[in-house]
Amino acid sequence: MVLVVLDHDGNRLRKGSLEALTRARRLAEAFGEKVAGVLLAEEKAPVEEARKYVEVLYTATLGPYTAERWAAGVLKAAEASGAKAVVAPSSRQSRTYLGRVAYALKAGLLEDTLDSWAEGGQVYATRYAYLNRVTEKVRAPLPVVLTVKPNTTPLAEPLGGEAEVVALSVPEVPTVEVLERLQEEKKGVSLTEADVVVTGGRGMGSAEAFKRVEELAALLGGAVGATRAVVDAGWRPYAEQVGQTGKTVQPSLYIALGVSGAVQHLAGMNKSKYIVAVNKDPEAPIFKHADYGIVGDVHQVLPALIEAVKKLKD
Amino acid sequence: MPIDFSLTEEQRQLQALARRFAKEVILPVAREYDEKEEVPWPVIEKLHEVGLLNAIIPEEYGGMGLKMLDEVIVGEELAYACMGIYTIPMASDLGITPVLLAGTHEQKERFLRPLTKKPALAAFALSEPGNGSDAAALKTRAIRQGDHYVLSGTKMWISNGGEAEWVVVFATLNPELRHKGVVALVVERGTPGFKAVKIHGKMGQRASGTYELVFEDVKVPVENRLGEEGEGFKIAMQTLNKTRIPVAAGSVGVARRALDEARKYAKEREAFGQPIANFQAIQFKLADMLIGIETARMYTYYAAWLADQGLPHAHASAIAKAYASEMAFEAANQAIQIHGGYGYVREFPVEKLLRDVKLNQIYEGTNEIQRLIIARHVLAE
Amino acid sequence: MKFVAVIRQVPDGESRLRVQGDRVDLSGATMILDQMDEYAVEEALRLKEKHGGEAVVVGFGPERTEEAIRTALAMGMDRGVHVVYEGFADPVAVAEALVEVLKEEAPTLVLTGGQQADWDSQALGGALAEALGVPVVAWTTALELEGDTAKAKHDLDEGAEWVRVRLPAVFTTQQGLNEPRYPTLPGIMKAKKKEIRKVVAAVSPKVELLAQEIQEKARLGKILDGKDPVAAAEELVRLLHEEAKVI
Numbered sequence: 001m002v003l004v005v006l007d008h009d010g011n012r013l014r015k016g017s018l019e020a021l022t023r024a025r026r027l028a029e030a031f032g033e034k035v036a037g038v039l040l041a042e043e044k045a046p047v048e049e050a051r052k053y054v055e056v057l058y059t060a061t062l063g064p065y066t067a068e069r070w071a072a073g074v075l076k077a078a079e080a081s082g083a084k085a086v087v088a089p090s091s092r093q094s095r096t097y098l099g100r101v102a103y104a105l106k107a108g109l110l111e112d113t114l115d116s117w118a119e120g121g122q123v124y125a126t127r128y129a130y131l132n133r134v135t136e137k138v139r140a141p142l143p144v145v146l147t148v149k150p151n152t153t154p155l156a157e158p159l160g161g162e163a164e165v166v167a168l169s170v171p172e173v174p175t176v177e178v179l180e181r182l183q184e185e186k187k188g189v190s191l192t193e194a195d196v197v198v199t200g201g202r203g204m205g206s207a208e209a210f211k212r213v214e215e216l217a218a219l220l221g222g223a224v225g226a227t228r229a230v231v232d233a234g235w236r237p238y239a240e241q242v243g244q245t246g247k248t249v250q251p252s253l254y255i256a257l258g259v260s261g262a263v264q265h266l267a268g269m270n271k272s273k274y275i276v277a278v279n280k281d282p283e284a285p286i287f288k289h290a291d292y293g294i295v296g297d298v299h300q301v302l303p304a305l306i307e308a309v310k311k312l313k314d
Numbered sequence: 315m316p317i318d319f320s321l322t323e324e325q326r327q328l329q330a331l332a333r334r335f336a337k338e339v340i341l342p343v344a345r346e347y348d349e350k351e352e353v354p355w356p357v358i359e360k361l362h363e364v365g366l367l368n369a370i371i372p373e374e375y376g377g378m379g380l381k382m383l384d385e386v387i388v389g390e391e392l393a394y395a396c397m398g399i400y401t402i403p404m405a406s407d408l409g410i411t412p413v414l415l416a417g418t419h420e421q422k423e424r425f426l427r428p429l430t431k432k433p434a435l436a437a438f439a440l441s442e443p444g445n446g447s448d449a450a451a452l453k454t455r456a457i458r459q460g461d462h463y464v465l466s467g468t469k470m471w472i473s474n475g476g477e478a479e480w481v482v483v484f485a486t487l488n489p490e491l492r493h494k495g496v497v498a499l500v501v502e503r504g505t506p507g508f509k510a511v512k513i514h515g516k517m518g519q520r521a522s523g524t525y526e527l528v529f530e531d532v533k534v535p536v537e538n539r540l541g542e543e544g545e546g547f548k549i550a551m552q553t554l555n556k557t558r559i560p561v562a563a564g565s566v567g568v569a570r571r572a573l574d575e576a577r578k579y580a581k582e583r584e585a586f587g588q589p590i591a592n593f594q595a596i597q598f599k600l601a602d603m604l605i606g607i608e609t610a611r612m613y614t615y616y617a618a619w620l621a622d623q624g625l626p627h628a629h630a631s632a633i634a635k636a637y638a639s640e641m642a643f644e645a646a647n648q649a650i651q652i653h654g655g656y657g658y659v660r661e662f663p664v665e666k667l668l669r670d671v672k673l674n675q676i677y678e679g680t681n682e683i684q685r686l687i688i689a690r691h692v693l694a695e
Numbered sequence: 696m697k698f699v700a701v702i703r704q705v706p707d708g709e710s711r712l713r714v715q716g717d718r719v720d721l722s723g724a725t726m727i728l729d730q731m732d733e734y735a736v737e738e739a740l741r742l743k744e745k746h747g748g749e750a751v752v753v754g755f756g757p758e759r760t761e762e763a764i765r766t767a768l769a770m771g772m773d774r775g776v777h778v779v780y781e782g783f784a785d786p787v788a789v790a791e792a793l794v795e796v797l798k799e800e801a802p803t804l805v806l807t808g809g810q811q812a813d814w815d816s817q818a819l820g821g822a823l824a825e826a827l828g829v830p831v832v833a834w835t836t837a838l839e840l841e842g843d844t845a846k847a848k849h850d851l852d853e854g855a856e857w858v859r860v861r862l863p864a865v866f867t868t869q870q871g872l873n874e875p876r877y878p879t880l881p882g883i884m885k886a887k888k889k890e891i892r893k894v895v896a897a898v899s900p901k902v903e904l905l906a907q908e909i910q911e912k913a914r915l916g917k918i919l920d921g922k923d924p925v926a927a928a929e930e931l932v933r934l935l936h937e938e939a940k941v942i
Contacts, residue, residue, distance in 0.1 A: 065851070066858075067821060067831050091852045092809075092817065096833040096867070099821025102787050108901035109785055111816055129815045129907065131708055134719055137905040140785075176830050176858040179846070183854045190853060196941070220942055228870070238836070238871050239850070244708055244812065245730070245870040253941040263709045274939045275914065276931065278921070283661075288582070291914050292934055296921015304928035309942065312932055327765055327883045330727075335877065365880030378880050 001036045001081040002028040005074055005088035005098075006050050008039070013049055015193055016089025020148045021053050021156035023116055024087040027146075030118035031085075037163070038077035040070055047165060052158035056081065060168040065093065068175035071100035076168045078105065083143075085123065090147035091192070098145050108140025112149045131244055131267035150193050151250050189223050191240060196222025196253045197269070199242055200230060203258020203279060203298050207235035212302045213257060219309050225249065227265050243268035258298040261286025278302070319615075325387055332391035335364060344396035347521035348666055351514060353477060354521055355433070357399055362433035366392075368426075370407050370414070375422050376430035382556065382618040386563035390611070393567030397670035398519035400567070402435065404560050405473035405522065408678070409436025411553040412482045412498055416541035425480060425500055437478035439469035439527055440550050446471070447683050449484075450493035450547060454529065456485035463499060463539070465507075465532040471677070475525030476510035479503055483529070484546050496546030500538040507532040518669030555628045556621055558678050562614040562634035565642035566607060568671045572642070572649035573603040575664050579653050590652070599648045606641035614638055629691035636684035639674035646671050696748030696840075698739035699800055700772065701793065701807040701823065702732035703756050704763035708812060717906035728763040731808025734868035736767045737875040738806050738838060746840055748803070749773050753796060755789055757781045761891060768886035769878030775891040776800075783814070785902035790822035792896040797827060802863060804845065809834050809867040820867035830864045836871040 004024040006017045021035070028035045037054035039045045041061045051057050058077040062069040074097070078086055086101060088094045090112045102109035110116065113125040114135070123144045129136045191197065198217040200210055210224070217224045226236035228243055242249055244264040254272035259265060261277070261284055269275070270289060277290040278301045287293050294301050321329065339360050347354045361367040366388060371377025380388075385407070392400040406429070413425050413436075429436060445451045454467025465485055475481060480502045488495040501508055507530040512523060541549055577600060580591035590596050617634040620627035646667035650657035657664045675681045706712065706724035713720045728736070736752060743750040752767040752775045754760045764775040776796055784792070797805060805827070810817045817833075824831035836855065837848035840862075847866065848857050878886075917934065921927045935942045 067824070067833060071821075071825070092834060092850065093852045095817040096821045096831060099786060099818030100825035100831070102818065102901075103790055103822040103825035106787065106901065109787055109816075109818055109822075110902065111818060124905075127815070129813065130706065130712055130719060131812055131815065133712055133909060134714070134907050135910050136907040138902050139905055140902045174828075174830060174861070176832060176847075176860040176864075179857040179859055181854060181856045182848075239854075241870075253935065253939070267708060271912070274935070274941050276935070280921075282918075287916070287918055289914055290916065290918065291939065292931055293916075293918040294921040294924075294927045294931055295918060296924055296927060300924040301921050301928055304924040305932065307925070308928040308932040311929075312936055312942070323762070323765060324883055324887055326762065327769055327878065327886070328880065330766070331769075331878055331880065331883065363879070364877045365882075369880055378884065380880075 001083040002031070002033055002085045002087060003036050003038055003074070003078055003081050003083035004054065005086065005094065006037050006039045007089045007091065007094065008046050008050075010041070010044050012046050014089065015155065016091070016148065016150050018155035019150065019153035020087050020089045022153045023146070023148050025156065027085050027087065027116070027118050027123065036077070036081040036083060038074055040073040051163045051165060052161075053156060054159070054163045057163040057165045058168050059165055060170045062170060064178040066175040066178065067093070067097040067100060068173045069170070070097040071104070072173045073168065073170045074098070074101050075104055076170045080166065080168060085142060086145045088147050090149050094147055098147060102145040105143050105145065107143040107145045110138060110140060110144055110146040112147055114149055114152050116146055128271070132248060132271055133267070149250070151195070189221065191223040191225060191242070191247055192249055194223035194249070195251050196220040196255070197225045197242070197249050197251045197272070198222055198255045198257065199225030199227065199259055199269070200236070200257050201227040201259030202229040202233070203260070204230065204235070205258070205299070209299070210235060212306065216255070216302065216306050216309065219306065219313070220253070222251070222253070227259055256286055257302060259286050260284045261289060321387070325384060328384055329387050329391060331364065332366065332388040335360070335366065336391045336395035340392060340395035340399050344399060344521070345663070345666070348396070348398060351516070351520040353402065353523045354399060358402060358435070359433045361403060367403050367433060368406055368410060368429045368436070370410060371426045371430055372414075375426040377426065382559055382621040383615060385560055386614055386618045389560045389563035390567040390570070393564035394571045396521060397564050397568050397674070398521035400564050401473055401519050401522040404557070404564065405437060406435040406478070407560065408438040408553065408557045409474065409478060409480070409482055411557055412438065412540055412549050413500070415552050416498065416545065416549045421500070421537070421540065428479065435474045435478045437472055437474040437481040438553065439472045439475065439481050439483045441469065441471045443468055443470045447680055449550060450496070452484060452486040452489070452496060454483065454485040456487055456497050456499060456534070458487070461536050463497070463534045463536065465499060465501065465529045465534050467529055469527040471513070472525045472527050473522055473677070475527050476512055476523050481527065482540065483527070484550050487543055491544070493547035494544050496550070497543050498540040498546040498549045499534045500540065501529070501532060501534055505532050505534070517672060518666065519673045554679055555631050558631040558635040558684070559614060559617045559621060561674055561678050562610065562617065562631075562638035565638035565671060565674045566611045566614060568667050568674070569603060569607045569610065569642040569645035572645040572664060572667050573600065573607060575662070576600060576603065576649040576652045579656070596652055599652060603645045603648060606645060610634070610638035610641045629688050632684040632687040635678065636681040636688070639671065639681060642671045643668065643675060696742070696746050697800060697802040698742045698748065698750045699753055699797065699802040699805045700732065700735040700739040700750070700767065701753045701755070701805060701819070702736065702763055702767060703729050703754065703811060703813070704760040705729045705812040712909060714907060714909050717908065719907050726759060726762065728766045729808050729812050731810055731812065731869060733875040734870065734872045735806035735808055736770055736772060737873045738868055740771045740876070741873060742838075742840065751776065751800060751802070753778065753793065753800075755780065755793060755896070764891055765886050766878050768889045769882035770876055771882060774889050776894060777891050778894045778896045780896040780898050783904040784898050784900050786816050786818040786822045788898050788900045789819060790826045792898045793823065794826040796894055797823070804863055805865045806868050807865070809869040820865050824865040827863065827865065830860050831867070832858060832860060832864060833867045834869050835866045836869065838866060838872065
């Protein structure tokens with residue numbers, strides 16, 4: 001069996017789960033195995049949807065997420081399915097609890113992979129290293145734990161059947177006690193999954209100026225990003241920070257407004273398909289990394305961009 | 315002793331600290347203070363916090379006891395970000411050095427220890443409006459009256475002169491005695507009759523404060539005299555023999571910056587359909603810069619090593635200072651040339667390098683004076 | 696109390712990387728204490744300053760890693776342990792190599808960076824926690840000790856939460872947790888005299904590195920003049936729609 005960890009928001013599978021399924025199916029095919037799913041829930045989970053994608057579905061309701069509970073759930077499912085490979089969508093949470101899982105299984109951990117395939121009984125993968133600047137090819141014998149970088153893989157289609165659902169009994173493990181959840185204000189798509197990211201830099205000048213950034217992001221169905229300088233200035237929350245010490249994004253379209261293009265920022269977005277830069281300084285390093293750009297005052301260009309996009313949509 | 319060109323583990327750490335400090339603390343504000351022509355106190359405070367200010371004060375007086383080689387390693391890094399800002403701690407060391415060379419234990423306790431406790435500076439006052447290079451022709455008078463001297467006269471071009479806690483002032487007891495009549499006195503800030511007037515409109519190194527110091531019948535206690543009467547000139551010369559070496563180190567830092575900026579620009583800027591770095595005319599300039607940087611750094615290290623070994627170093631420090639400052643001026647000049655018109659405007663950092671490093675050819679003894687020292691060494695044989 | 700920071704040495708993000716053959720060549724790169732690990736060192740120091748005890752830095756990597764350990768000592772850590780290993784090792788193998796040292800140290804808590812700036816791994820905290828059989832709090836932004844527990848704020852995929860955890864535990868660190876101090880000159884001088892114990896690592900990598908390459912995506916570089924913002928914006932939107940087909 002190849003076990004795929006199905007991430008979800010309580011109601012629906014996340015896009016990343018469908019990418020992980022595609023990868024899991026490729027491995028399963030190469031090994032002549034089947035794909036089992038594990039669906040871990042705090043309270044509820046999209047069991048009916050998940051059944052359509054796998055041959056066996058393991059479920060467990062574990063209460064508030066903690067790395068320990070989720071690791072225990074995945075380990076239990078791996079044991080129940082006899083899986084030698086665990087595939088999961090890559091996220092900060094999954095990369096933490098799967099660190100536990102990989103250690104427990106003494107598995108080769110292939111993190112945040114761009115692509116993966118099996119050959120001669122081993123699993124190969126490509127991934128980024130050195131802050132996204134280097135692409136490397138790695139290999140591990142079974143067992144492996146593999147995470148799939150968002151927006152790298154075609155989405156899986158349902159199999160056309162309905163898997164048997166097996167409820168796991170996951171043992172209690174020593175873990176943290178969740179005292180208080182601080183929910184982010186949900187504003188459209190999540191930054192790491194977004195297909196369009198509109199980022200404002202120090203050149204925006206103020207927190208208020210980000211209203212326009214939000215407006216453009218919303219128009220394009222994208223997420224708002226920020227540079228470290230902006231987060232340090234307190235204009236935007238850390239959750240929106242793109243870069244070495246923030247999030248790594250790889251959207252189809254990345255729009256950098258008033259961003260100079262420090263190496264640390266580039267590390268978080270330089271793999272985007274198209275990069276657009278608006279900056280008043282023609283020498284700003286960001287232009288070296290841009291597909292399209294406008295040299296001009298962001299306070300004049302941004303409203304004009306919003307109008308132009310509106311016009312296109314009409 | 316075998317030749318060893320490697321830095322110690324501590325020196326590498328020190329270099330890393332200074333490099334990071336330069337990049338994170340100095341570089342972001344260098345342009346601003348250059349334009350404002352103001353002393354960057356927040357930078358001085360931070361220098362004190364990390365232990366890089368007045369670090370040549372020995373450990374027994376609360377300092378770090380940095381050797382000359384340590385100091386030049388730091389100096390190159392700080393000057394890379396801004397020569398003008400580096401001049402502030404460098405000029406403070408210049409003020410401290412005569413106390414180290416000629417001060418008594420009590421004087422070191424009194425004058426040096428306070429400089430390790432808070433962000434504070436020292437200064438060195440030798441030049442006068444009517445004489446700079448001819449240091450023995452002092453006009454500032456000191457007249458002994460009982461347990462104090464009465465000091466009167468004017469000193470010129472004194473770095474840190476208005477900020478310093480105290481200034482080592484060189485004065486003559488009797489002008490006819492020329493250098494044999496000189497006395498070194500520590501004058502504390504706030505002493506009645508002592509006034510510092512900031513000199514505005516400098517071409518470069520505008521972040522460092524340069525002052526005219528006016529002494530009107532200033533009473534200086536005899537306990538503030540360094541060494542004996544008549545030893546002042548020797549103290550001044552011994553001091554400068556040492557402190558010229560950090561000027562050389564700063565010059566190397568400026569030249570390294572010039573090369574980095576020139577390289578960056580040459581690889582980005584295109585002409586005739588290709589980056590200008592592809593042209594030999596540009597490549598030769600870059601190569602010449604590196605030749606200058608490497609040789610100047612090596613020689614500066616050598617001069618520092620001599621000083622640290624207690625070996626004669628007067629001519630070596632003169633060679634290092636003259637060679638490195640001229641090399642750096644030319645590197646800055648060529649960096650501007652490579653930038654073309656962009657090099658001539660303030661949006662790019664290279665014009666500031668030239669303005670700043672010009673002073674390295676002038677202060678702590680003009681390069682002409684350095685050549686006199688070197689020539690004296692040549693002719694002595 | 697004993698606070699342990701697990702650190703590694705990585706190339707400075709701004710230094711230029713080269714590939715020789717099919718491997719990244721670090722011989723010319725400026726190597727630094729991983730900036731994410733720096734938050735771990737700073738937090739260990741703050742905890743020690745507040746609660747007393749000892750702050751220990753445990754470094755993993757080749758001989759040159761000693762420089763990064765010295766940096767941590769210069770920041771104020773009391774002593775160091777260097778688990779020496781040349782070459783690439785996956786986080787599971789690193790955790791295996793460190794587990795004995797960490798068990799011997801029996802720390803109150805272990806801190807390490809949320810992500811490694813060379814291997815881009817985020818798993819070391821989780822793997823170490825599993826190795827030690829203790830909970831992990833990932834991407835910590837606030838940490839307070841309360842008796843034999845810690846209260847911590849940390850980031851989730853979406854949002855954040857406050858948790859309480861019985862110690863010992865592993866915390867992964869990041870920007871926002873603190874502002875790392877400089878390794879001061881007095882610190883550098885004192886670090887000279889501090890002990891670094893060398894341990895030869897028993898490492899059995901689970902993952903093999905086959906090849907590395909630097910792929911710089913070629914960019915189109917079509918830069919428009921924004922003197923007329925409306926015209927430039929309209930042209931940009933047209934290009935994105937018709938040429939790039941992304942909107």
